[in-house]
Amino acid sequence: MILDVIKNTNLTGDIWEMELTGPMLVKPIRPGQFINIRVGESHEHVLRRPISIGAVDRDTPSLTIVFRVVGSGTKWLSEREVGDQLDALGPLGRGFPLPKEGARVLIVGGGVGVPPLYELAREVRKLTEQVDIILGFGSGSDCFWEDEFRQLGRVRVATEDGSSGIKGYVTDAIPNDQIWDYLYTCGPKPMLRALKQHFDKVPIKGYVSLEEHMACGVGACHGCTCHTADFQETKRICKDGPVFSWEEVAL
Numbered sequence: 001m002i003l004d005v006i007k008n009t010n011l012t013g014d015i016w017e018m019e020l021t022g023p024m025l026v027k028p029i030r031p032g033q034f035i036n037i038r039v040g041e042s043h044e045h046v047l048r049r050p051i052s053i054g055a056v057d058r059d060t061p062s063l064t065i066v067f068r069v070v071g072s073g074t075k076w077l078s079e080r081e082v083g084d085q086l087d088a089l090g091p092l093g094r095g096f097p098l099p100k101e102g103a104r105v106l107i108v109g110g111g112v113g114v115p116p117l118y119e120l121a122r123e124v125r126k127l128t129e130q131v132d133i134i135l136g137f138g139s140g141s142d143c144f145w146e147d148e149f150r151q152l153g154r155v156r157v158a159t160e161d162g163s164s165g166i167k168g169y170v171t172d173a174i175p176n177d178q179i180w181d182y183l184y185t186c187g188p189k190p191m192l193r194a195l196k197q198h199f200d201k202v203p204i205k206g207y208v209s210l211e212e213h214m215a216c217g218v219g220a221c222h223g224c225t226c227h228t229a230d231f232q233e234t235k236r237i238c239k240d241g242p243v244f245s246w247e248e249v250a251l
């Protein structure tokens, strides 16, 4: 499916925000789903690159992705200009299940795990006003979309070097005097694991969005598997996920 680039700007450091439009926007899109983008002009990149859908605007209509340049595929994406076209499959994967109306919700994102939680927060906010959001970054200069999240809930920022918000990890920014019914999170695996440990003895429904190298992106090749929590089975992150209940999968 072809998507037109209508904006591609550097947010901060090696983080880019790209807005896209095209026929994909007529499909329903759930927070937590992703698109799988063909990158490069030649056949040097065999595999598409999965990037989460960060925001959906039905009026324009457009979808926004945010990506960190880590290799040649994302570098190529950062060089796209307004008017360029991308070949992308999507929306793919299983998104976040939404909370019950009026529920107390905690949303925790780390680095480029933050974007899919923005569209989630917008949907959650339609159901409840009790939304706490914790955003974790390496440094204040890596921080993005803080103001956008502030429109949707109470935001705390944690940075590893202490240059913005609380010094430390997202777990250091969790208030001890509050309880939540749902936790939604996306970010590096050690962060997801630390969160699960933090809430080990607490009755909270946890949902994690996992990342893995992907090939087909549609469940056919088993190139993106993770283990179930009992290590008895595997799940395909692209098709069965990327969002899982945190009791379902090994972190």
Ligand SMILES: Cc1cc2nc3c(=O)[nH]c(=O)nc-3n(C[C@H](O)[C@H](O)[C@H](O)COP(=O)(O)OP(=O)(O)OC[C@H]3O[C@@H](n4cnc5c(N)ncnc54)[C@H](O)[C@@H]3O)c2cc1C
Pocket (backbone or CB within 6 Å): 034, 048, 049, 050, 051, 052, 053, 065, 066, 067, 068, 069, 070, 071, 072, 073, 074, 075, 112, 115, 116, 210, 211, 212, 213, 214, 242
């Ligand atoms: C469902 C899903 C959603 C994603 N959403 C986003 C997003 O919103 N924003 C974003 O910036 N990134 C996201 N990613 C990661 C993104 O797909 C990779 O960073 C990208 O494919 C790297 O391509 P590249 O050609 O630039 O780098 P490569 O040259 O392919 O790799 C560069 C380096 O990054 C590592 N790497 C590549 N892909 C992954 C991966 N999936 N997990 C862990 N390490 C990886 C490689 O091992 C290597 O060290 C997502 C991944 C998945 C699976």
Ligand code: FES
Pocket (backbone or CB within 6 Å): 213, 214, 215, 216, 217, 218, 219, 220, 221, 222, 223, 224, 225, 236, 237, 238, 239
């Ligand atoms: S990438 Fe092929 S099954 Fe997930």
